[in-house]
Amino acid sequence: MSAPVVEAQGLTKRYGSTVAVNGLDLRIEAGEVFGLLGPNGSGKTTTILMLLGLTEPSSGTVRVFGHDPLRDPLAVKREVGYMPDAVGFYDQLTARENLRYIAKLSGIPENEREARIEQALIRVRLSKVADRRVKTFSRGMRQRLGLAELVAKGSRLAILDEPTSGLDPQSTQELLQLISSFAGEGMTVILSSHLLSMVQSVCDRVALFREGKAGLIGTVPDIAGKVLGGICIIDLEAEGADPEKVVAPIPGVRRVTRRKNGAVQIDADGDLRPEISRAIVAAGGSLKSLSMSQSSLDDVYVRYFEGEENREMADAA
Amino acid sequence: MRRKGHALAGMSTIAWKEAADHFSSARFHFVMLLVILTAFGSVYGAIGEIKNTIGQDPFLFLRLLTTAKDPVPSFVAFLGFLLPLVSIALAFDSVNGEYSRRTMSRILAQPIYRDALLFGKFLGGMIVLALCLLTLWLLMTGLGILTLGLPPSGPEIARGLAFLVACLAYAGVWLAMALLFSTIFRQAATSALAALALWLVFAIFWGMIAHALTIALAPIDPTNPMTLVNAVEMQSALARISPNTLFSETAQALLNPQTRALGLVFMDQMEGAIPGAPLPFSQSALLIWPQLSGMVAAMLLIFTGAYVTFQRQEVRA
DSSP states (O other), rough: OOSSSSSEEEEEOOOOOOOOEEEEEEEEEEEEEEEOOEEEEEEEEHHHHHHHHHHHSEEEEEEEBBBOOOTTTHHHHHEEEETTTOOOOOSSEEEEEEEEEEEEHHOOOOHHHHHHHHHHHHHHOGGGTSSSBBBGGHHHHHHHHHHHHHHHTTTTTTESTTTTTOOHHHHHHHHHHHHHHHHTTTTTEEEESOOHHHHHOOSSEEEEEETHHHEEOHHHHHHHHHTTTTTTHHHHHHHESSSSHTTTTTTTEEEEEEESSSSSSEEESSHHHHHHHHHHHTTTTTEEEEEEEEHHHHHHHHHHHHHHHHHHHHHHH | OOSOOTTTTTHHHHHHHHHHHHHTTTHHHHHHHHHHHHHHHHHHHHHHHHHHHHTTTTTTHHHHHHOTTTTTTOOHHHHHHHHHHHHHHHHHTTTTTHTTTOOOHHHTTTTOHHHHHHHHHHHHHHHHHHHHHHHHHHHHHHHHHHHHHOOOOEEEEEEEEHHHHHHHHHHHHHHHHHHHHHOOOSSHHHHHHHHHHHIIIHHHHHHHHHHHHHHHHHHOOTTTTHHHHHHHHHHHHTTTTHHHHHHHHHHHHHHHTTTSSSSOOOOOGGGOOOTTOOHHHHHHHHHHHHHHHHHHHHHHHHHHHHHHHHHHOOOOO
8 A cells, every 4th residue: 555645643733722733643545535524613724734834733743745744845835736715816817827827836847837727727617718817707716726726736635625615506516526536537635624515425534623633534434333323314204103102112213203394203223114114004004204314424413513512511511 | 943945946936926916006007107207307307407507517417316496306305205105015915915815825835935935025026126216217317318418427327326226225125114014914904004104204204203312312512512413423323214314315425426424524524625526436335335235234124024924924824
């Protein structure tokens, strides 16, 4: 197995007395799409800035492609492309001029420069507006121009901070497709977000951030399993029998809650659908629907941070 | 800790981009228009005055720059007043502008050090100033040749060029000052106001402040003539804190070859001197050497302040 793209150990950043990132351990392999997920202020951006060497860690070590971002920042920044939250461009310059400036700064040889810029613009479908001033660009176009910059630079690792924040659903979809296609070509991608659906749709692995700590790291199903404790959530709609009374005695059922629309949510230790359907029919009821919901990252997220709030309340009490 | 890679990689790219931005910005066009109009006005007035005394003066071209026709001040006085304004217009938003456009973190994520960014910005401003001053100087010389019908003599060209260098140093002090304010204040308006306030203090009020301070610090005892000497020296020392004073003294010594000293002169020092006889250029250069090095030193000192402030700044997007 090749060396990891990013390796962080005990990474900590303190601003005065507040701890932005607290003892973070991270290992990201080549070709992965890695999601940093967490609410605002949970340390995602600080982590990213430390990976780039733009902020000095208070303690701990980072290696990006084996380089130390503090000691050898230029080597790191040559390989890494960064698209900040709400990426900004020089409004009075055209898209092409903006890319040319970045290309010059990143040291792309002059004879390749224009061709690479053109390819990158085609890639993000901005070639038609390449010579328009960025002033006239929409939010979605700016984000795509940000991606074009990473392509033109030939980054092996792309770090995207909240790439879809403030975008409409269609632009979000377009952007996610682009990001996925980059990953398909061997680019390693780290993206931070508080949008779960987005992270779930593109990321191989996810780190859940909470108060500067990556509380959980793993694939989406892994994390779901850990947070939800292997619980299956089954949705039931039935008539003619009181599901709460009928289902509750079945062994393995933990909790039965009635939803507003009349359906019932059952938390169970495993897939108990056969037992439930038999019980309903045996009680003389008719089954209208019975399904097991995929535990989505949303549930994980809500439960994970619910837990935190409960604990906070307990601490306060 | 030693960092790898050249600290100034990418500096020239940034400098030329900054210069190009300045040359195409409306703000800069406006300020330069003001300078050129006042320059023409003052030189036109000076020509009218000179024509009366033509034939009695070996330094007609220098007179063009220093002669004032009431109520229009001389070209040199105008430059002393307006050059800081040009510098401030160039640099007051150079660092905080990158933050407010949200381009800072994207630029610093390129393989360059922060040093290159700040040096490049300063250098870009200096390139613009140098080109403008050279143009202005050539315009004025051309105007002189046209109206006086004489080519400038060798010493006049030497003095003119030395004056150009002094102008650049003086403008550089204010450029560094504006750059410092633009790193300290995150709001461009705040930094512009701070720079303009300082400009007004030095351009208009500093003479009064120096006078008041002298009275307080070195009171004159009518019975002791040495206290008078001390007071005069104290006042000129205080006045020289202002770059404007340094500039006007430099201009005076360079453009009026008769100037033999910039401070107190005692009768015994004048022994053997022919009153009104011009000094050779080398002696005038020697005379302004402290003033010139003072301006260069102030420029470097203020720039260092900006550099230290900028290096310690957090780069949050």
